[in-house]
Amino acid sequence: MRAGPVFESPRLWLALVPAAAWLVLFFVVPLSIVALISFLRAGAPVEWVIDVGGYARLADPLHVTVLLRSVGLAFAAMLLCLIVGYPLAYFIARRPPALRRLLYFMVLVPLWANSLVLIYAWMVLLRPNGVFDQLLHWAGLAGDAPVSMLYTPAAVLLGLVYWYLPFMVYPLYASLEKFDFNLLDAAYDLGASRLTAIRRVLWPLTLPGVAVGCLLVFIQALSAFIVPDLLGGAKSMMLGNLIQQRFLSVPQDWPLGAAVAVALLAVVGAGLVLYYRLQRTQP
Amino acid sequence: MLGRIFISAVLWALPFAGMAAPAKTLHLFNWDNYLNPQVAKDFEKEFGVRVVEDKFASNEDLLAKLQAGAGGYDLIVPSDYAVRILTRLGLLAKLDRNNIPNLKNLSPRFRSPAYDRGHDYSVPYLWGTTGIGYSRKGTAAAGAPRGWDDVFNPDKAKRYRGRISMLNDMRETIGAALIYRGYSPNSTNPTQLEEAKKVLLAQKPFVAKYDSEAYEDSLVAAETMLAHGWSGEVFTAQASNDDIAFVVPKEGSFLFVDNLAVPKTSKNKPLAEQFINYLLRPDVAAKNSNFLKYPTPNAAAKSKLDPKVAGANYELPPGIKFYSIEDIDVAGKLYETIWTELKAR
Amino acid sequence: MMSTHRVSAGLRLHVVLTYLFLYLPLGVLVLFSFSASRYATVWSGFTLDWYIKLFGNERIAEAFVNSLIVAGGATAIATVFGTAAAFALSRLRFRGRAPMETLVSLPIVMPELVQGIALLLLFALVLPIELGLATITIAHSVFGIAYVAVLVRTRLDGLDPQLEEAARDLGASARQAFFRVTLPLIMPGVIGGALLVFTLSFDDFVIAFFVTGPGASTLPIEIYSMVKRGVTPEINALATLILFGSIALIAAALHLQRRTV
Numbered sequence: 001m002r003a004g005p006v007f008e009s010p011r012l013w014l015a016l017v018p019a020a021a022w023l024v025l026f027f028v029v030p031l032s033i034v035a036l037i038s039f040l041r042a043g044a045p046v047e048w049v050i051d052v053g054g055y056a057r058l059a060d061p062l063h064v065t066v067l068l069r070s071v072g073l074a075f076a077a078m079l080l081c082l083i084v085g086y087p088l089a090y091f092i093a094r095r096p097p098a099l100r101r102l103l104y105f106m107v108l109v110p111l112w113a114n115s116l117v118l119i120y121a122w123m124v125l126l127r128p129n130g131v132f133d134q135l136l137h138w139a140g141l142a143g144d145a146p147v148s149m150l151y152t153p154a155a156v157l158l159g160l161v162y163w164y165l166p167f168m169v170y171p172l173y174a175s176l177e178k179f180d181f182n183l184l185d186a187a188y189d190l191g192a193s194r195l196t197a198i199r200r201v202l203w204p205l206t207l208p209g210v211a212v213g214c215l216l217v218f219i220q221a222l223s224a225f226i227v228p229d230l231l232g233g234a235k236s237m238m239l240g241n242l243i244q245q246r247f248l249s250v251p252q253d254w255p256l257g258a259a260v261a262v263a264l265l266a267v268v269g270a271g272l273v274l275y276y277r278l279q280r281t282q283p
Numbered sequence: 284m285l286g287r288i289f290i291s292a293v294l295w296a297l298p299f300a301g302m303a304a305p306a307k308t309l310h311l312f313n314w315d316n317y318l319n320p321q322v323a324k325d326f327e328k329e330f331g332v333r334v335v336e337d338k339f340a341s342n343e344d345l346l347a348k349l350q351a352g353a354g355g356y357d358l359i360v361p362s363d364y365a366v367r368i369l370t371r372l373g374l375l376a377k378l379d380r381n382n383i384p385n386l387k388n389l390s391p392r393f394r395s396p397a398y399d400r401g402h403d404y405s406v407p408y409l410w411g412t413t414g415i416g417y418s419r420k421g422t423a424a425a426g427a428p429r430g431w432d433d434v435f436n437p438d439k440a441k442r443y444r445g446r447i448s449m450l451n452d453m454r455e456t457i458g459a460a461l462i463y464r465g466y467s468p469n470s471t472n473p474t475q476l477e478e479a480k481k482v483l484l485a486q487k488p489f490v491a492k493y494d495s496e497a498y499e500d501s502l503v504a505a506e507t508m509l510a511h512g513w514s515g516e517v518f519t520a521q522a523s524n525d526d527i528a529f530v531v532p533k534e535g536s537f538l539f540v541d542n543l544a545v546p547k548t549s550k551n552k553p554l555a556e557q558f559i560n561y562l563l564r565p566d567v568a569a570k571n572s573n574f575l576k577y578p579t580p581n582a583a584a585k586s587k588l589d590p591k592v593a594g595a596n597y598e599l600p601p602g603i604k605f606y607s608i609e610d611i612d613v614a615g616k617l618y619e620t621i622w623t624e625l626k627a628r
Numbered sequence: 629m630m631s632t633h634r635v636s637a638g639l640r641l642h643v644v645l646t647y648l649f650l651y652l653p654l655g656v657l658v659l660f661s662f663s664a665s666r667y668a669t670v671w672s673g674f675t676l677d678w679y680i681k682l683f684g685n686e687r688i689a690e691a692f693v694n695s696l697i698v699a700g701g702a703t704a705i706a707t708v709f710g711t712a713a714a715f716a717l718s719r720l721r722f723r724g725r726a727p728m729e730t731l732v733s734l735p736i737v738m739p740e741l742v743q744g745i746a747l748l749l750l751f752a753l754v755l756p757i758e759l760g761l762a763t764i765t766i767a768h769s770v771f772g773i774a775y776v777a778v779l780v781r782t783r784l785d786g787l788d789p790q791l792e793e794a795a796r797d798l799g800a801s802a803r804q805a806f807f808r809v810t811l812p813l814i815m816p817g818v819i820g821g822a823l824l825v826f827t828l829s830f831d832d833f834v835i836a837f838f839v840t841g842p843g844a845s846t847l848p849i850e851i852y853s854m855v856k857r858g859v860t861p862e863i864n865a866l867a868t869l870i871l872f873g874s875i876a877l878i879a880a881a882l883h884l885q886r887r888t889v
Contacts, residue, residue: 012716016728019713019773022705023731026770029754030746037749045350062627084646091643105882110650112874116833116848117867120855121653124660127506128446131656148445148506151491165650216737223739226833230855233492234451237627240741247745248351248838250343250453251619258749261742268737310842315857335843338853352752353759355842500858 031265038258045254054255058263063242063256067263070239073153074221077160081168081217082210084161089169089209090202093176104173111166119159119230126150126231151233159227164220168213175209211278215271223264239264307332309554312339312348312356314541315496316516317409319574326561332554340495341452342368349374354548357555363540364454366405367398367610375404376545382556385563393540393580398610405542406559409515409577412538412605413455414531416498416517421446421508421526430532431463434509435482440489446508448501449486451493453622454608455537456483459511462535468606471614480621484628493626502527513539515577522576535604540580654871661864678865688866691850694761698836698846699829701765706772707822711814713773714780715806735774743770744838751839759841767839768829775828776821783817784810823881827874 041051057063092103110118125131128146136147149155179202187197203210225240234241239260246257311318315338323334337356339345342365349359349369361369369375380386386402393407415428422428425442433439434447449456458468460479470476491507499520501507510517517529543562545555561567569587572579579588599605611618664673682688717729735743747767751757757766791813795805811818833848840849847870854863 012720015712016716016720019709019732019777020728022709022773023735023770026747026750026766027735027743028731030750031742033749033754034742034746062624066627084642084649087639087642088646091639101882105878106647107650108878109871109875110654112827112831112871112878115831116851116855117657117863117870118653120863121657121867125653125656127504129505148491150506151445162649162653219737219739223741225741226852233490233494234626235487235490235493237623241626243741243745247748248344248347250341250347251616251623252343252347252350257745261745264739264742268739272737308843312842315853337842337845340856351748353841355758355760496856497858504858 034258034261034265036258037254038262040255042253042255045252051255054253054259057253057256058259063260066237066239066242067260069236070222071267073157073160073238074218074224076157077164077221078168078214078218080157080161081165082214085165085168085172085213086210089172089176092173093179094181100177104169107169107173108166110162115163116226118162119227122155122159122162123150123230126155150231151235153232153236156228156232156236156238159231160221160224163224163227164217167216167220171209171212171216172206173209175206179205208279211275215275219268219271222267307551307554309334309551309558310355310357310549311336311558312345312359314338314360315340316519317360317541317575317577319571321574322562322567322571325567326558330554330557330561334558343453349546354546355550356546357549357551358558359544359546360408360541361405361544362608363396363398363542364608364610366542366544369544370399370404371610371612374547376547376549376552377403378406378545378559379552379556382553383560383563385560388563388565388568388581388583390580390582396540397607399542405544406563407580408541408543408562409572409575410538410540410580411514411577412531412599413450413459413511413513413536414517414529416502416510416512416520416527416529418502418505418508419526419528421505427528428509428530428532430534431459432534434511435460435463435486437485437489440486443508444489445491446506447486447490447511448492448494448498448507448509449490449511450498450513451495453618456493456511456625457618457621458537458606458608459532462532462606465534468535468537469609469611471611471617473617476617476621480624483621483625487625487628513577515575518576531600531603533603535606537608538599538605539608657864658868658871660861661868663861665861678861679869681860682862682865682869685862687845688847688850688862691845691847694845695830695847698761698765698768699826702768702772702829703822703826705765705769706776706825707818709769710773710776710821711780711818714777714784715810717777718781718784732777733774735771736778738771740771740832740834743767744835747835748838759839760844761841763839763841764836764844764846767835768825768832771835772825772829775825776818779821779824780814780817783814787813820881823877827877 037046038054039050039052041047041049041053088107092100092107095103123130126149127133128148128150130150132149133147183201183205184197187201188194192200223240223243224238225244228234228236228238228241237245243257243260243264245251246253246260309332311334313336318336323336326332327334339348342362345359345361345365346368349356350372366375380402383406386406389407393410395401396407399405415434417428419427421443425439428434434449440447449459454468457476457479460482461468461470461475463482464475464478466472466475466479494501498507498510498512499516502510502512502517502520503524505526514529517527521527521529543559545552549555562571563581565581565583566587568579568581568584569589572581572584573589661678662674662676664675664677713732717725717732744767747763747770748759751759751763757763787810792805792809795809796802800808831848832846833852836846836849837852840846851863851866
């Protein structure tokens with residue numbers, strides 16, 4: 001539904017110019033520079049000579065390992081966020097309006113409490129002699145030595161899920177809130193089981209929300225570098241760490257860093273294409 | 284109309300946001316916890332300036348940040364070999380020694396170092412050794428660590444699975460593995476480096492984390508039992524928790540000298556030199572050293588040192604070979620490959 | 629409208645566990661900000677010392693001010709540019725509109741890491757703007773514009789066209805119609821967008837980390853270096869304050885939104 005009269009006035013164009021110019025200068029151009037750098041030769045920091053060394057080095061088995069690990073963890077994080085987030089969003093969407101707003105607000109609060117410090121809090125919880133360790137010992141579930149859940153891939157996964165869960169819940173909730181639950185009731189009246197009703201009524205109609213949530217979480221998790229650094233003990237390099245180190249630490253290799261960034265952008269692009277494709281199949 | 288005024292106001296104010304500091308500000312780029320805050324405050328008061336400190340965690344981070352064009356730092360603190368690299372890359376400003384008369388306070392041992400013969404670009408700041416910080420109680424059962432063997436030998440390391448911390452520093456950690464294997468820690472021999480790599484990969488399952496900044500905290504919190512670390516940090520941990528002890532590995536280890544240098548892009552060179560001169564005052568050097576628990580290269584400061592600090596830090600354990608990290612130029616690529624493989628596997 | 633469908637015990641348990649999961653670290657954080665022990669694994673007596681120390685901490689105070697400056701600047705730019713763009717996109721018909729719409733919303737999906745690196749390269753290699761508060765502000769304004777544009781656009785599209793037409797019929801010029809009818813109607817969306825951008829900018833670490841310069845530490849950058857050091861429960865105190873501050877701010881925003889039309 002188009003709102004308001006359509007203006008042919010040339011002055012309306014002016015309204016678009018600032019944003020457009022700003023975005024071209026500070027968004028499009030920088031990204032193009034990244035793509036350009038990926039085709040230059042490594043130097044200190046770069047030499048202005050066209051060279052595909054960056055991509056050649058990207059194909060190195062080590063880097064491929066990092067890529068695969070990142071994709072794996074990001075995918076696992078996405079699935080876990082979905083499994084945890086969907087029932088949660090469903091539950092909230094079915095509450096009376098006042099309670100609904102409160103519960104939803106409560107999901108977003110950790111997002112605003114500064115993610116870094118929360119990761120730190122998880123470190124405190126998971127470290128040897130930390131809270132979980134003491135709990136396990138008290139429950140008699142651990143042996144003599146202190147147990148450390150920290151600095152493991154599991155800890156990284158936990159951190160990723162914790163950090164990105166709100167990004168899954170937000171679109172899911174938006175979708176579920178618009179959902180007409182009477183449809184479910186109708187399905188039950190027609191004799192459908194709980195599972196069938198969910199599978200054939202709820203899920204397909206909330207798919208857009210699921211798609212957005214999965215897309216957001218996957219892309220963000222793929223480029224994470226703080227969580228693997230802090231919760232993983234700087235031991236399991238992910239794409240984010242790779243890029244960050246190639247630019248701001250050792251070994252410095254801007255073309256390679258840029259190539260990885262381009263690869264990351266390609267994944268983002270693929271995800272977006274998939275999403276639009278999905279959108280078009282929706283009624 | 285309103286919008287346009289708003290926009291112009293914001294755009295006009297933007298550049299000033301970056302210049303929020305008063306005219307005389309010294310931008311220091313330093314290791315974490317490597318300057319006594321009281322010393323900085325005293326300098327600020329005496330000279331009527333501000334000292335703003337940013338932190339980095341390794342020489343490589345420092346190099347990368349400077350090469351990425353981070354201008355605006357007035358004073359940086361590179362280690363010995365980093366001074367060499369920075370000079371080689373032409374990133375350091377030549378110091379005006381007339382502004383640093385207190386250079387005479389340096390102990391002869393630290394004058395005219397190999398990496399900067401005439402103190403043209405750098406002035407020694409603090410020195411220290413690399414070793415292993417450990418929990419006395421935690422290691423009592425198996426025996427206190429004496430050398431690299433205790434962290435690298437899988438039979439010994441597995442006892443402390445998940446409680447070992449190694450420095451997140453390419454040259455230090457690979458260097459330690461090289462020394463363990465009986466080679467020079469500055470080796471550029473591919474076969475020797477390959478051996479060092481194998482040692483590190485074999486050790487990785489027992490390592491909790493690679494960390495150059497928080498191991499002091501981990502030791503005190505008894506999260507880590509064996510921490511590859513720098514002397515001053517471990518002694519500071521010991522001051523909080525006297526169960527912590529420090530040992531220099533018997534196979535040999537690094538002795539490092541950290542220096543003060545001024546990047547070419549500095550806009551406050553005279554002020555930076557003033558600060559260097561200030562830090563060379565005997566009482567200031569002693570105040571700094573007592574707080575950080577790192578030995579000072581300042582001979583005139585010796586008499587003002589806290590005896591509790593002066594003892595353990597200053598005496599190098601006899602019979603141990605000390606190495607310096609050296610600038611190996613392009614051969615650094617070999618180290619970088621190993622480091623990447625260690626982190627990526 | 630609400631069905632009487634019962635919620636299974638399993639679902640209830642799931643929800644309870646999830647909230648527990650979400651709030652456990654928060655609880656630990658807040659709890660140990662009052663603990664006298666320097667190491668946040670042991671409780672040893674109630675104290676407000678960390679809060680007192682926090683207020684005397686110059687670095688944090690400076691970082692806090694820096695964060696405010698950056699967030700304020702980014703919000704200002706984003707709100708003005710974004711609202712203008714949303715209006716134009718909603719009203720204009722032109723061939724490049726669809727790509728333009730995609731461009732404007734792209735920064736939301738783009739990984740922060742890539743945006744940060746890209747801008748670092750821009751400032752380091754192309755534009756002679758020195759890394760510092762200005763560059764962080766610019767960086768934040770980019771995703772800010774995107775968020776505001778999307779939010780305001782949604783609001784605009786949902787407006788009843790008759791209201792504006794009525795104003796025009798009564799003799800108002802296009803400009804008057806905008807400022808006196810449309811703008812007040814979309815104001816909740818604009819304010820909501822502005823608050824969102826402010827919060828995002830204030831809390832952003834990744835982008836700021838890459839484009840920051842000497843002495844331009846924002847609060848998240850400062851916190852990161854404190855966390856890496858593993859220092860005192862001052863962080864806990866700081867986080868607790870930020871938490872309650874954010875809650876207050878967002879609650880106020882939500883309340884405001886509900887009150888206006």
